[in-house]
Amino acid sequence: MFDSVARYHGDRPLGRVLDAGTGAHSLAWVARVAQSWVAVTADPYAYDALKGSHASGNGQLVLGRWEDETLLDGQVFDVVLCDYLIGAVDRFTPYFQVGILERLRRHCAGRLYLIGLEPWPSSAPTDGGQILLDMARLRDAAFLLAGNRPYREYPSAWVAHTLGGAGYAVQSVKHFGNLYKHGHVTAQLRVAERYAQKAPAGALRAGLLAEIDRVRRRAAACSELVSGVRISSDYIIVAETA
Numbered sequence: 110m111f112d113s114v115a116r117y118h119g120d121r122p123l124g125r126v127l128d129a130g131t132g133a134h135s136l137a138w139v140a141r142v143a144q145s146w147v148a149v150t151a152d153p154y155a156y157d158a159l160k161g162s163h164a165s166g167n168g169q170l171v172l173g174r175w176e177d178e179t180l181l182d183g184q185v186f187d188v189v190l191c192d193y194l195i196g197a198v199d200r201f202t203p204y205f206q207v208g209i210l211e212r213l214r215r216h217c218a219g220r221l222y223l224i225g226l227e228p229w230p231s232s233a234p235t236d237g238g239q240i241l242l243d244m245a246r247l248r249d250a251a252f253l254l255a256g257n258r259p260y261r262e263y264p265s266a267w268v269a270h271t272l273g274g275a276g277y278a279v280q281s282v283k284h285f286g287n288l289y290k291h292g293h294v295t296a297q298l299r300v301a302e303r304y305a306q307k308a309p310a311g312a313l314r315a316g317l318l319a320e321i322d323r324v325r326r327r328a329a330a331c332s333e334l335v336s337g338v339r340i341s342s343d344y345i346i347v348a349e350t351a
């Protein structure tokens with residue numbers, strides 16, 4: 110996805126970049142290609158994990174929340190990157206999906222690149238697809254029962270419409286089909302298991318763990334997941350503020 114963002118940007122330097130919802134992937138890319146950068150996370154664990162890795166004179170990692178009106182007050186960037194940020198907002202700041210796009214507008218003096226995931230369908234035509242959906246439901250149920258809020262993905266059409274209302278001019282929306290393999294299911298089930306262990310003790314937790322195990326065995330026996338199952342797509346929205 111970052112290669113595509115670089116292609117959209119062309120030969121011009123990226124300049125000063127804001128990674129508005131950072132993580133290991135986006136930060137590694139931004140630290141490599143930007144002339145200078147600021148990367149923001151609301152997650153203290155991510156902050157601790159990342160703070161040692163890209164320490165350099167031209168970048169700054171910030172632990173903060175966009176609902177804080179003073180965050181990066183007066184700072185303006187040539188490029189604002191929102192990499193899987195919108196889907197994560199519900200987890201940190203419920204109902205702030207419109208607010209965060211409006212909030213970032215004041216920091217964007219050029220281009221916004223927004224990477225997102227189209228919400229998954231509610232049913233799939235094949236066993237492999239159904240296993241993926243069951244895995245995602247279990248993971249989200251485990252999140253909720255552990256006292257957290259799961260991610261909530263938004264369709265590109267909604268994001269593009271909201272960007273228009275927030276003062277950005279949308280230049281393009283491009284989709285990239287997703288292919289999920291067995292390794293993705295097992296990794297996500299490990300996450301589900303970790304959260305399920307924090308669910309209230311008793312039949313609910315035991316049932317959740319047993320169901321995670323069942324889906325793991327279904328996935329191991331599913332040949333379709335070896336070559337990969339196509340479900341949903343990622344998207345990149347390019348928008349400008351000038």
Ligand SMILES: C[S@@+](CC[C@H](N)C(=O)[O-])C[C@H]1O[C@@H](n2cnc3c(N)ncnc32)[C@H](O)[C@@H]1O
Nearest residue numbers: 130131132134135150151152174175192197201
């Ligand atoms: C799914 S992660 C993004 C993935 C990341 N770009 C990567 O490379 O792995 C979402 C990021 O958005 C941040 N985030 C979500 N809501 C936020 C808010 N209200 N203010 C600031 N950061 C927020 C999270 O803390 C996290 O750093």
